[in-house]
Amino acid sequence: MKSEVFKNQKVVIDRISSMFKNNRIGHAYLFDGENGTGKEVIALHFAKLLLCKEPQKNVPCETCSSCRRVTSGNHPNITLIRPDGQNIKKEQMSDLIFKMTRKGYEPGRKIYIVTAADRMHVAAANTLLKFLEEPEGDVTAILLTNSYQSLLPTIQSRCQRISFLPPSREAMIAELEEKGITMSMAATATMVTATVSEAFELASGDQFANIRKTVLKLVEASNSSVQDALLFIQTDWIQVLKEKEEVDRGLDLLLYVYRDIVAIKAGLNSTPAYPDQKELFEGLAMRMTYSRLSAIMETVLQSKRQLHSNMNRTLLMEQLVLNMQEGLLVV
Incomplete structure (x- = not known):
């Protein structure tokens, strides 16, 4: 996967090498790109380069003790922050700042990588912001996101943005x-990932196929009657999509259904997410107005937000299909 990422993101790798060569390393970076574009892989590559004892032609040597410890995940100067549950909490940022400012590190730069930075709680984001404004010592932050617009503008403005295509x-x-x-x-x-290896793993698995099939059945049920849609949630949906991550995936796939329908209605030539459903989607495109399609897509997005706020998943889906039936927003 690493070689695939480096090949796909050569422009990013070249930019990092150039910054290192010219000794123009900033104190904060924002890696922005879709899931599967390799942001974390390249963040660790960047960290390894900054800590390497004998870099070769502006890339890490991979053989020194520092490089080996980065590879094994044991370098004391690197801190990796991931969401605790669905969000990154204020306590995690406070712990990070305490760790960054205390003694006990090896000489050299200290680096912290925040994955899914768009999922920081507001209090966590504000805590981090203070540290970004006044970093202590030789510190570099690398924030990773697939939703740039969800980050506070004040955080955006304090980071160098590097976009992953x-x-x-x-x-x-x-x-x-x-x-x-x-x-x-x-x-x-x-549509789910931008990495071939991950897409292959998904497409080869039974569960992804089951979620895909269940989402398409939900579309048909929700365009039949509200009773059929609610019954489907109780009898089929909750039996297949049991975990929160699976529901989140299902909502993404549902969103892509209506993206396809809008594209058909608008006469666009983009590659569809569901090429095998063209006949069904053409029929729906003829029957549904742009305003209703827009309302349904917004209510799916709102359901995703409610899912991450720990709303009861069955209730969430029942509320979603009611609003899909009516084309109204969830209140």
Whole structure:
């Protein structure tokens, strides 16, 4: 996967090497890109370069004690912050700042990497902001996000943004087809991740196929009657999508359904997420107005936000299908 990421993100790798060569290392970076574009892989590569004892042609040597410890995840000067549950909490940021300012590190730069930075609680973001404004010592922050606009503008303005470009979906789909994945499944999987290896793992698994099938059945049920849709949630949906992560994935796939319908209605030629559902989606595109489609997509997005706030998942889905039936926003 590492070689695939480096190949796809050569522009980012070259930019990092150039910054290192010219000794223009900032105190905060924001890596912005879709899931699967390799942000964490390259963040660790960047950290390794900054700590390497014998860099070669502006890339880490991979053999010194520092490089080996970064590879094994045991370098004391690197701190990796991930969401605790669904969010990054204020306490995590406070602990980070305490750790960054105390003694006990090896000589050299201290680096902290915040994954899913857009999922910081407001209090956590404000705590981090104070540290970004007044970093103590030789410190570099690397924030990773797939939702740049969700970050506080004040955090955006204090970081150098490095954008990760996704590979061509058409090329990814073709490569997956060569590996034996059907075109339809490949098209859906490449909406979820921008890495071929991850897309292949998803598309090869039974659970992803089951979630995809369940989402499409929900679309049909919700366009039949509200009773059918509610019954479907109770009898099918909650049996297949049991975990919060699975519901989140299902809501993403549901959003892609209505993206496809809007594209058909608008006459766009973009590669669909569900090429095997063209006939069904064409019928829905004829029956549904743009305003209703927009309302449904917004209510799916709102359901995703409620999911992350720990709302009861069955109740959330029942509320969602009621609003899909009516084309209204969740209140």
